[in-house]
Amino acid sequence: MMRWGPEPLPNGGTRFRLWAPDAEGVTLELDGIDEVAMTRGEDGWYALDRAEGPGTRYRFRVGDQAVPDPASRVQSGGVHGWSVVPETAFEWQHSSWRGHAFHELVILECHAGTLGGFAGVMDRLPAIAATGITAIELMPVGAFGGTRGWGYDGVLPYAVQEDYGSPADLRRLVDAAHGLGISVFLDVVYNHFGPDGNYLGAYAADFFDAAVHTPWGGAVAVERAPVARFFVDNALMWLRDYRIDGLRFDAVHAIRNPGFLDAMAAEIRAALPDRPVHLVLENEENDAARLRDDAFDAQWNDDFHNVMHVLLTGESNAYYADFADRPAERLARCLAEGFIYQGEGSANHDGAVRGTPSAHLAPTRFVAFLQNHDQVGNRALGERLLSLTDTAKLRAATALLLLCPQIPLLFMGEEEGSATPFLFFTDFHDELADAVREGRRKEFAKFDAFADPQARERIPDPNATSTFAASIPQPGQDAAEWRVFYTELLTLRRDRIVPQLGGAQSVGAQALGEAAVVARWRLGDGTTLGLAIDLADEPATLPGGADPIFTCGDRFVAWIEA
Numbered sequence: 001m002m003r004w005g006p007e008p009l010p011n012g013g014t015r016f017r018l019w020a021p022d023a024e025g026v027t028l029e030l031d032g033i034d035e036v037a038m039t040r041g042e043d044g045w046y047a048l049d050r051a052e053g054p055g056t057r058y059r060f061r062v063g064d065q066a067v068p069d070p071a072s073r074v075q076s077g078g079v080h081g082w083s084v085v086p087e088t089a090f091e092w093q094h095s096s097w098r099g100h101a102f103h104e105l106v107i108l109e110c111h112a113g114t115l116g117g118f119a120g121v122m123d124r125l126p127a128i129a130a131t132g133i134t135a136i137e138l139m140p141v142g143a144f145g146g147t148r149g150w151g152y153d154g155v156l157p158y159a160v161q162e163d164y165g166s167p168a169d170l171r172r173l174v175d176a177a178h179g180l181g182i183s184v185f186l187d188v189v190y191n192h193f194g195p196d197g198n199y200l201g202a203y204a205a206d207f208f209d210a211a212v213h214t215p216w217g218g219a220v221a222v223e224r225a226p227v228a229r230f231f232v233d234n235a236l237m238w239l240r241d242y243r244i245d246g247l248r249f250d251a252v253h254a255i256r257n258p259g260f261l262d263a264m265a266a267e268i269r270a271a272l273p274d275r276p277v278h279l280v281l282e283n284e285e286n287d288a289a290r291l292r293d294d295a296f297d298a299q300w301n302d303d304f305h306n307v308m309h310v311l312l313t314g315e316s317n318a319y320y321a322d323f324a325d326r327p328a329e330r331l332a333r334c335l336a337e338g339f340i341y342q343g344e345g346s347a348n349h350d351g352a353v354r355g356t357p358s359a360h361l362a363p364t365r366f367v368a369f370l371q372n373h374d375q376v377g378n379r380a381l382g383e384r385l386l387s388l389t390d391t392a393k394l395r396a397a398t399a400l401l402l403l404c405p406q407i408p409l410l411f412m413g414e415e416e417g418s419a420t421p422f423l424f425f426t427d428f429h430d431e432l433a434d435a436v437r438e439g440r441r442k443e444f445a446k447f448d449a450f451a452d453p454q455a456r457e458r459i460p461d462p463n464a465t466s467t468f469a470a471s472i473p474q475p476g477q478d479a480a481e482w483r484v485f486y487t488e489l490l491t492l493r494r495d496r497i498v499p500q501l502g503g504a505q506s507v508g509a510q511a512l513g514e515a516a517v518v519a520r521w522r523l524g525d526g527t528t529l530g531l532a533i534d535l536a537d538e539p540a541t542l543p544g545g546a547d548p549i550f551t552c553g554d555r556f557v558a559w560i561e562a
């Protein structure tokens with residue numbers, strides 16, 4: 001089976017390949033060295049063996065257009081520039097690392113660009129480890145158009161974004177994290193490509209299926225072998241070559257092919273049997289079937305975030321409308337059963353049913369969060385919860401997040417009380433920049449606060465450098481207090497809860513009013529973990545055991561009883 005990207009040959013040379021079924025011919029251009037026609041083989045693959053090795057700059061010419069290798073491992077000059085044959089050697093310092101079991105994880109989501117690239121993230125690792133966080137999750141690092149962006153508009157998913165650092169810099173970050181006992185996750189995007197620098201459609205139209213609609217156009221045609229291979233090999237590259245511990249697959253509902261997901265997971269598991277590799281889904285469809293066995297470890301639980309956001313802020317616009325009615329009852333269902341929507345109609349989805357039953361799943365099959373890049377950054381002004389709710393309520397919600405058996409995920413800066421917004425930023429130009437700017441403002445026209453066109457002018461321009469600069473997280477004024485708070489909770493989770501999470505099962509949860517819930521789980525040693533939270537403006541007396549293990553004023557209590 002043909003594979004994507006440059007392949008090192010035993011003699012030190014390189015085999016170059018490109019799938020271009022629509023092209024009548026493809027030429028390999030080697031910068032300053034040679035231009036030579038490639039040989040067409042079966043199924044639209046072109047290939048050529050050359051003596052040139054690592055460091056060689058190359059690209060392909062299809063007709064009149066010069067294009068980078070879509071599976072380029074290194075770019076020089078951005079996504080429109082030259083691809084580079086990569087160096088593969090790296091001296092790992094912590095090659096004995098075997099990672100964490102999934103139930104041991106507390107994950108911190110990070111955007112490498114706002115933290116100073118791979119080196120900047122690496123500098124923060126000791127403080128992250130000291131807090132008790134056991135994993136970081138990098139937002140996508142595949143190459144995208146421009147010098148700044150979230151990464152979800154990537155077009156060369158095998159190449160690291162030049163502005164973040166080199167492949168060796170990413171390996172150094174992973175190696176340093178492992179040396180501190182921190183697992184590394186990577187967010188990968190296999191459902192679409194960005195608008196700037198995606199040349200695939202020009203010579204491989206069959207890469208996409210125009211008949212299957214997604215928000216970004218035709219779906220990727222993963223039912224075709226070369227397309228499936230492109231994404232599966234990308235996943236394996238991160239896990240093998242960079243020793244990444246886990247992948248988070250972005251918006252898999254837009255791939256429109258659950259069979260591909262299962263096959264990909266099975267191949268990854270078979271290829272890497274000797275160490276823990278964690279595979280996590282983002283899936284708007286709340287498809288419990290994808291979590292029925294060991295193919296995928298868990299799913300991001302947007303339901304937890306959405307109902308907690310309603311309880312903390314009172315907001316009920318857009319998708320929050322699905323959670324505004326009886327929010328305490330909905331939170332109780334979330335804590336006891338995982339998904340809130342398990343086949344009910346959703347107003348945000350035009351009444352269509354969403355989700356499947358999930359009560360049979362272990363609580364560790366769900367990744368819970370109060371904030372992440374989507375839920376902060378997709379707000380018009382990028383506000384964090386510290387700007388939207390009472391601090392006492394937020395502390396109680398944080399205690400619930402960090403002590404409940406679902407796997408907690410934090411957003412960078414959260415652990416140090418950052419009030420810095422996280423805005424939507426890009427680096428597009430000309431008409432594309434105009435379209436993104438106006439599309440962003442149009443998106444928020446349905447919100448009461450931005451119904452007036454003049455109000456929408458307050459929404460930061462995604463392409464302005466100031467929008468990116470404003471998103472660089474800064475510690476809050478009471479950062480030290482927040483660090484102590486998180487460290488205390490995570491120490492308690494590590495010592496009292498994590499060792500007993502194997503086999504943990506819900507024994508029920510109940511609403512205690514409009515904004516209060518009590519939930520219990522039977523832990524692996526037969527004891528019961530109880531958590532109670534009250535987010536009402538005037539909290540009532542909470543139930544609890546005789547000997548609580550943690551309290552947060554009169555808004556939260558946790559206990560363990562025989």
